[in-house]
Amino acid sequence: MIDTERRFDVLVIGGGNAALCAAISARRLGASVLVLEAAPKFYRGGNTRHTRNMRCAHDSATETLTGPYTEEEFWKDLLQVTGGQTDEALARHMIHQSKEMLTWITEQGVRFQPSLGGTLSLGRTNSFFLGGGRAMLNALYRTAERLGVEVAYDAEVVALDIRDGVFLSASVKHAGTTMTVRATTLVAASGGFEANIEWLKQSWGPPADNFLIRGTPYNKGTVLKLLLDAGVQAVGDPTQCHAVAIDARAPKFDGGIITRLDCVVFGIVVNKHAARFYDEGEDFWPKRYAVWGRLVAGQPDQIAYILYDHSSSTLFMPSLFPPIQAPTLRELAAKLTLDPEALEKTVAGFNAAVRPGTFDSTVLDDCRTESLTPPKSHWARKIERAPFYAYPVRPGITFTYLGTRVDRQARIVMADGKLSSNMFAAGEIMAGNVLGKGYAAGIGMTIGAVFGRIAGQEAATRARN
Amino acid sequence: MHATETLNEADRLMVVCNSCRYCEGLCAVFPAMEMRRAFTSGDLRYFANLCHGCGACYDDCQFSPPHEFNVNVPKVMAQLRLESYAHYAWPGACAGLFQRNGLVIALIAALSVAVFIAGFVAWSDPGALFAVHTGPGAFYRLMPHNTMVAIFGAAFLYACIAIVMGLRAFWRDGGEAAGRDFAQAGHETATLKYLDGGGAGCRDSDTKAPDNRRLYHHLTFYGFLLCFASTSVATLYHYLLGMQAPYAWTDLPVVLGTLGGIGLLIGPVGLLAEKGKRDPLTQDSSLWGMDVAFLAMLFLTSLTGLALLGLRSTPAMGLLLAIHLGVVFGLFVTMPYGKFVHGLYRYAALARYSRERRTQTD
Incomplete structure (x- = not known):
């Protein structure tokens, strides 16, 4: 039960990685902390429950990391995936702070393991949680509760009393009633608005109805909206998000990791008119998986089909649903309700453009197409060996980038450019400061943990003074 | 499609898990699964026996109920x-x-005890059952040594044959291993390597109570081995040294048996208590009969053995001997048809896993 009589030093809204890092670091500085998680206990933690690793800079190999990953290399990777759309000072600060994070988060009970099957390409740069994101969350919650952080589930913030950039109190729907919770400082760590289809439609239009949401239905962005309405400065483009192409048969919400497909680079991808629309072999999959959600979102009816043949059938990680298969392309087209002639024509055109080469999925090989638009730059092999396979894919939205602008102390910046005196933000709700577009595996967790820890410390210091 | 609902459900789960793989650091089940893209019924039974039931994957799973x-x-x-x-x-x-293993074992044990008591009454001299017998050969005045050896030898031999035949069938479902794999599996069995959720402990929920299953299992397992060693040493005493039971408190068979017996009192009770503390959602309570029956048999074997040791120079000795022998006989004949087999199948599964892992990385 939430103690409404009490005025907490720090109110943390949200229940994921960023929220818990904030709560723990604030509590460790002696602040009284209340965490409000909108979801029921099982679904606690927003997208953190579906994560499995965190990208942190480190100068040497560790027990679980195969080699060094310097701040400079991290920065270059970020620069590349965002195409320069990032706040350099803030991003560099985060990258620098990420170094300590590996030790700090371990001290909070989180355990790491070496990267094993299917993720070896990230074994140097990304630290994998033993047991995955929910195990990480369980560890953080155990630590928070042991330290005396109070946590309320099914506690949705529906209004914020903010005057002249100062947070005063929050209205919370909890246990069948709406109550007022007071606190000296606020840490907003309640994620993006990816599960709020109506909001997505405001910028995406009707296509958003065809998006699948990879996390829980609780990531509605209510607090983000309340903050923006109260005069907080927005950062980021409302259509930008971390989106991948996932199996179209996945549930609308919370399908998580198991509906992702890693076979794009081994075949071709066609839209509902059986036409190709992007270079499937542009780069290694871990560097390209995050562009395909947006690509499919741009196709008619937001649907596409990954096509490959028998020679590639075991080259990638298995996925939840079996591929649709048929002995001929025509029959496959019928099962996919594509025009058989158009599909045969596309595949024939592709096959004719494939140049001879030595196929090697571990390098940027010389198997490519010639005089084909769009080209396939690597791993291009003729699609000719029956049976033929296909996966239908739709955009799977992980999280949105529109957020609240913050400074290096994770302090919220108001629309007039002034700093809020007692409001902080961490995690996806402010990811847009670092990620203008694009994504690099594990960076969402870095943003959450680093800014969560900073926000907690700053909020606690402010509250205690 | 597999032959049973359980196999189909296990197959469905392994397809989900193989698409996720977040639990691959927790135990042997998930790395073994990752070596395959499709699962035969034999594969699934192999995974089931690799699983120590620690429960960490359930607490860590974002897709659990x-x-x-x-x-x-x-x-x-x-x-x-x-x-x-x-x-x-x-x-x-x-x-x-x-099926209904708890009931089956309880009935067999009760019957076995009853037959031993009846046998003692029928075959020993009138009044001998409640007389005081002491000194070497005291037990054999109630039941001749050769009869005892014949009955228990036969029961033990039968149990061994039945267990070996079961293991053989399990192994034929895809098992392959070399000497070092059996050594590796032996090490993993002896230390219960996989009963700890990959190092974080079995329980990863919010429950604060520590999970002591590994400790209690060690007490049970090593207690059992000490009791077995006690019997083996006693056999050597009898045939090699010509020394007849009962032995003095300080003699090796009694020391080993007493230590083992203490383990078999504490271990099974502890395991049962831990069982009650587990998340009921991860348990199928209809399977408890088998677990409880085996734990009860081990506990009773120890309890009756220690009671016999303590009261062997009193008139209660005869009846206690009959009860103890009845329980032990019941334990022997039901070994192939109860929880006892879990250790052997798990050991075999670990040996198979050791080889698979080795040949995968070679």
């Missing part, structure tokens, strides 16, 4: 383990003994 994917690996693997014991049981006609 109430999620619609309903992923509950510990529970389904426990169900499949039981099904696999029945599937591999020898002779096949005895597979049914795994």
